[in-house]
Amino acid sequence: MEEADHEEKLQNLRSKATEFLLREEYKESIQACSQFITLCQDYISKNSPQFDSDHFLKLQKSICLAFSNRAEARFRLKEFSASLEDCDEALRIESTHFKTLLCKGKILLNQNRYGVALDCFRAANLDPQANENSEIVNGYLEKCKKLEFLSRTGAFDVSDWILNGFRGKTPELAEYVGAVEIKKSDISGRGLFATKNIDSGTLLLVTKAIAIDRAIFPQDSSENVQLVIWKNFIDKVVDSATKCRKINCLISKLSTGENEDSIEVPDISLFRPEADDNSSFSCEKLDIGRILSILDVNSILEDAISSKVLSKNTDYQGVGLWFLPSFINHSCDPNVRRLHIGDHVIVHASRDVKAGEELTFSYFDVLSPLSNRRGMTGNWGFSCRCKRCEFEDSICSNQEMREIEMVLGKGLVDMGGVVYRLEECMRRWMVRGKAKGYLRASYWEAYLQVYESEKLMRKWGRKIPSIESVIDSIVDAVGSDERVVKLYMEGGLKMRVGGYNGVVEMEKAMKLGKGVYGKVMKKQAMKILL
Ligand SMILES: C[S@@+](CC[C@H](N)C(=O)[O-])C[C@H]1O[C@@H](n2cnc3c(N)ncnc32)[C@H](O)[C@@H]1O
DSSP: OHHHHHHHHHHHHHHHHHHHHHTTOHHHHHHHHHHHHHHHHHHHHHHGGGOOHHHHHHHHHHHHHHHHHHHHHHHHTTOHHHHHHHHHHHHHHOTTOHHHHHHHHHHHHHTTOHHHHHHHHHHHHTSTHHHHTHHHHHHHHHHHHHHHHHHHHOOOOOHHHHHTTTOSSOOOOOOEEOSEEEEEOSSSSEEEEESSOBOTTOEEEEEEOSEEEEEEOOTTOOHHHHHHHHHHHHHHHHHHHHHOHHHHHHHHTSOOSSSGGGOOOOOGGGGSTTOOSSTTOOOOOOOHHHHHHHHHHHOEETTOTTEEETTOOTTEEEEEEOTGGGGOEEOSSOSEEEEEETTEEEEEESSOBOTTOEEEEOSSOOSSOHHHHHHHHHHHTOOOOOHHHHHHHHHHTSHHHHHHHHHHHHOSSOHHHHHHHHHHHHHHTTOOHHHHHHHHHHTHHHHHHHHHOHHHHHHHTTTSOOHHHHHHHHHHHHOOOHHHHHHIIIIIHHHTTTOOOHHHHHHHHHHHHHHHHTTSSOHHHHHHHO
16 A cells, blocks of 8 residues: 555656646756656655566666656756756666756756767767657757857858858857867966967957846946846856856856955866866855956946947947956057947957957047046046057157147047147157057047038148048057948048058958957858958
C-alpha cells in the first residue's frame, strides 16, 4: 500500500510539473520538479538494497526527466547557472538525453559559448528523437556554426541590412575579441591595449550588452523619463547578476572609479565567449551599492554623440552595460570608435594604431572646446590629461584665446572672423601638425558654420584654409568623425573647393568613413550612411 501511495504521489508531481511547464508557469514547474527529485532520491537511498535493476533504472530515468524539465523552466526564467547545473545532473544519468542536450545547447548559445553549444546540438542530432525535431535541431546547428565562425574570424558584414534600409531583423552578430588585451594603464587603472599593429577601420570587439534599457521619447521629455530608463536598467543588471554566476563575477571586475591605481588587472580570457561558466567564476554576490557605483562608471549611453546607433529613431534614449568596452579609457584624442547595432557594440580602430598602444574612445563629444570637455570629464569624476588637453591647457590661458572663447560663447557673431583670428593666432604662435588639428577640432562648430554658409564663404573663403586641409588635420588629430566626413561629402563637394574630382573625393570619403563605421560594411552601404 505504501508503495502504491508513493507511486501515486510521484505520478501526481510528474504530471503537475509537466502541466506547469506547458502553461509557462515556470516557478511552479520548478517547485514540482524539485519535490519530485527529492522524493525519488530519498526513496532510492532508503530502499536501494532491495531494488531490482529495472525498477532502479526506471526511477533514474524519471529523475533525469525531472532535472531536464527543471532546467528548461529555469532557462525560461533566465536562471542560466542553475539551469546548466540541472542539465549536467540529467546528463550524468543519461548522457545522450535529447531534451537535455537541446536545453544545454540553448543555454550555452545564450552565453555565447558557441563551440560547446555546437557539441551539444551535434550530440542531440545523433539521438533518434532528432528525426522528429529535425527542423529545430538543424536550425540551432546552423546558427551555432555561423556564430562560431564569426566569433573566430570577425568576418562581419552588415552591408546587406543597411542596403535594405535597416528592414528586417538586425544582423546576427557573435561575440568577437580581436587583437586586444587588458593591462595597467598610464591614464588610470586598467585599459585595453592593441596586441599588434592595426589599421584604421579594423574590428576589435563585438559584444552584446549585459543589460540595456531604451525607450522612444520626444526630445523635450523630462528628466523623469531618464530616471525610469535608469531604474529599469539597474533592475535588469541586478537580475542578470543574480541569475548568472559568470555575470556576477565579471561585473565585480569592473571599476567603481575608486582606487583605480591598485585595482586588479583581470585576464582577458575571462571575457572571451568560450570562458567556462563554472570553474573561474566563484565570487561573492555583489551588493546593490557596489553595483550602482559600477554602473555609474561603466554604463554607456547608446545615443551619445560619440557613438553611432544604426536603425534607431532619433528620439530614442538608451543606456547599457558591455563588459570589455568598460575597460576602455577616455581620451579627447581617441583611436577607436563604437557603433551600436541592436544590443551589440562594435568597437573598431578609428585610425592606425601601433602594437602596445592603449585604445581609447571618447566618452562624449570631443569636437568641442577644452572648457566644455572639462565640464564633461568633471561629470564623470575624473580630469583628462591626454596630450590634447595638456596642449590646450597650455595655450588657453593666453589672452587672445580667452577672447576667442568669449566671442564664441556669445554666439551670433561672424564665425568667419573667429576662424580667421584663430588661424592667424596659430600661424603667429607656430602651432603646427597635430596641435593645429586639436584646436580646429575644439572650434569645429565655428568652422562648420563658415563652410556651410555660402555667404560666409564668399566673405572669408580666400582668407581661411580649405575644407580639405581643415578636415585632414582634424582627422589626423582626433580621428574620423561622422560629422566631419559628412561636411566633406556635402559641403566640400557642393562648393568645389580646391578643385573637384568626384572619384578621388569619393575614395577619400570612403577612407574617412572606414574610420567612422569600421570595415564591417561595403562601399555601397557606407555611401548610404554618409
Ligand atoms: C569605463 S572605466 C575605464 C576603465 C577603468 N580605467 C578601469 O580600470 O576599469 C571609466 C573610469 O576610468 C577612469 N578614466 C577613464 N578615462 C580617464 C581619463 N582620460 N583620465 C582619468 N581617468 C580616466 C575614470 O575613473 C572613469 O570613471
